[in-house]
Amino acid sequence: MEKIDVPKLREIVGENNIKADLSDLYIYGSDSSVHHAMPWVVVRPDNTLHVQQIMEYANQEVIPVIARGGGSGMCGQAVPSQGGIIMDMKGMNRILEINLPDVYCRVEPGVVDDDLNLALKSYGVFYPPTPASSRIATIGGEIANNASGVRSVKYGATRDAVLGMKVVLPNGELVSLGAYTRVEASGYQLHKLMVGSEGTLGIVVEATLSFVPIPEFRCMGVANFDSLQDAGEAIGAIMSSGSNPSMLELVDSVAIKAVNKTMDLGLKEVAAALIFEADGMVKEAVDYEINKMRQICEKQNGQDIYASYDPQERAKIFMGRKKLFPALSKYDENLASTSLADDMAVPYSKMAEMAGKIHEIAAKNDIIMTAYGHCGSGCMHTKILMDTKREDQWKSAKKAITEVYEYVRSVHGTTSAEHGIGISKAESFKVEKSDSINLLTSIKKTLDPNNILNPGKLMQAPDDWVTATDLRYSVNSK
């Protein structure tokens, strides 16, 4: 900490863009993961030159730099596990250009996803990779984690929407990557390498993003299932039928109960429900997709099937899913909802088995786990509900998670669908990518020889996430 030359940084970003009070540092020590670690200082650059100057300084002094967006990351990507400078990118939040004729926009990394979409709305278009945390998630953070969300089943993930970017490298150099056009074959696609690199290879200071027209028609449906198995099989059947849903979400019994406890929605407490949506410019085409999915749900013993174009009805259907995240915190007042093993992806045909496996593993380990998520894109979410004060529950959680990931890998799934690896998922990540870890490490070393950009993440994170940092919870050791 004493390494930091605060006056030097103050000179770069100005008095108001530095935070070094203990209370501030504490707040910036956590994101939405279970982790906590104190940064040495928080700086908020206002422009690219600031970022370059900060990186030059940090590189010279070999000080870790951790770029931070909205802090909604769930695996500790923005937690400074080795101390250093938190670079708060939210000061760079300008929408630089919305170019409708050329079908792209240029933004700074601190632009909040919802703010971008609000601006795009008046042009009749939207930026689709939007995660559930879009009210606070920034474009820079979404790029770092290769974020995706409810509509990614149809419109793709962040990696698909990023056409190009400007990046400050660890030595302060500024490079332009990618292009401004729909296709590009001009050499290495380095902007695609940057997407998902979790702030370990460079700091994105500008992104060129594609967008798509806002559909004229949206229809959302819901189906209840008496068995999680049936619901899971419906997902597989829909996706292999050539359907083109704009949303296909699973919520299980735990999730439904949680929502009912906290909101007066009166959801039927079934084993599972599927929420499905289709969108488009022509109602007949949306009808076609909705009817197809409805029929598949019926065939898989779906009940109470209902679909609507009405915005209020749609909001009602989606409300349960939307409020699930906060609701899970209130499922049991003694249990906290923790983001662990929260976003694996498995092939569609394993979706039903995966959901069952989660419940089975939870029961065996005396914790509560939910199965829900953007199953249309292969993404299954879980949350672990546990008494975070009890040390044994952390051990159980760790055991359960290890089992979950073992299963995921055994069916050719992947450790993370959309939240990234950070600290919490490094163990499984390193096993999954064991044959390419050397390659990842050598690329990291080439781009960041002093290992100052978000060190200790991805392949550098320790296997044991429980002890990798302080936990964001107070645990009573026995």
Add this chain to the structure above:
Amino acid sequence: MEKIDVPKLREIVGENNIKADLSDLYIYGSDSSVHHAMPWVVVRPDNTLHVQQIMEYANQEVIPVIARGGGSGMCGQAVPSQGGIIMDMKGMNRILEINLPDVYCRVEPGVVDDDLNLALKSYGVFYPPTPASSRIATIGGEIANNASGVRSVKYGATRDAVLGMKVVLPNGELVSLGAYTRVEASGYQLHKLMVGSEGTLGIVVEATLSFVPIPEFRCMGVANFDSLQDAGEAIGAIMSSGSNPSMLELVDSVAIKAVNKTMDLGLKEVAAALIFEADGMVKEAVDYEINKMRQICEKQNGQDIYASYDPQERAKIFMGRKKLFPALSKYDENLASTSLADDMAVPYSKMAEMAGKIHEIAAKNDIIMTAYGHCGSGCMHTKILMDTKREDQWKSAKKAITEVYEYVRSVHGTTSAEHGIGISKAESFKVEKSDSINLLTSIKKTLDPNNILNPGKLMQAPDDWVTATDLRYSVNSK
């Protein structure tokens, strides 16, 4: 050449999979570019182990290895400009798995695009990035060049369709990259880095590809224009209107004349024509898209507008475009059609200006150039028609191309949309990517420290493509 231990290679791949006759070597010395250079030997591996063993040997002896697919590359990617081993991947042409439930297929790199699509057809799905050379282009070659084609405007380029791959690194190591799922956020997206790397970073030995349903309905339309400007503006207007064409092609007067000369299609010899297509599962939605594009064409002074769902009518409309490439060779019996400056991409709003610029530059330099291409994805093709025996025509071509690329870069376009860089486009590529060339070079060095994988391409290619290799034409020097 004497460096090559042919018996050693024979031991690896077997007697029948080695070619070292001068006549064979000559044939393997060129692709569809203007370049030619003799390889030392041609080997055809049958499996991954062969590839690993060949790479181990070549790496130890520091011998260049150039992976080759169908040889349809247009910029010299498969031309062994520094000699070495041509690794003919067409022996590895098995379709390993078509997994409809999980919506992916796994193929070896030597599978020909059309063969894959024929196999997928019986499942009701197709692989969309398909370039025009799909009868001979291999999946491995398409990955190397980040290929795209007529339908990429709607369905994306190769980089969008590749979910994962197995790659043999220069030292013979085998690594698995990517995943089997629609989304993935497990660290660096190295499979996306491999796409477009032109065989300079690794040899793809297996690819996992996504596919999409074959649409029930396809409707194709055509519109003639008395001015290239109007046609170009129609492209911009269509793309910024939120239209979703499955094809949007431009052909200019030179292209139309060439087709008329070689086929009895009786195309009206106008300044330019647009071919547009929409597809989908519901006719009303296809109608909607077609009508929207038709109206925009009308507004931009399009004439003789005509559209049809009928497969024969569609084939007739598309025939001119499809046969354009061979037709251009017959435009004038004294002029050869050369692939130079053949696939730049520019923002949609510059499409009209770009087309005009091509004709203007051609006239100024006493050569004939066409403007055509997949303009819906931002890609403008050209071909240069010239007397390849005349040295001065090569000089003119070089001058013209330099001017074309200067224009492209001045409007934030990119050197290559879909054919890659290889040798022919290195000059413009290096200028366009000047600030990231060091980064590209350092990544290349990290993955291939002995520089044995396709050396002399991309950033390593000389600026002067005319003298970079022998030309595939005999030129009379004065």
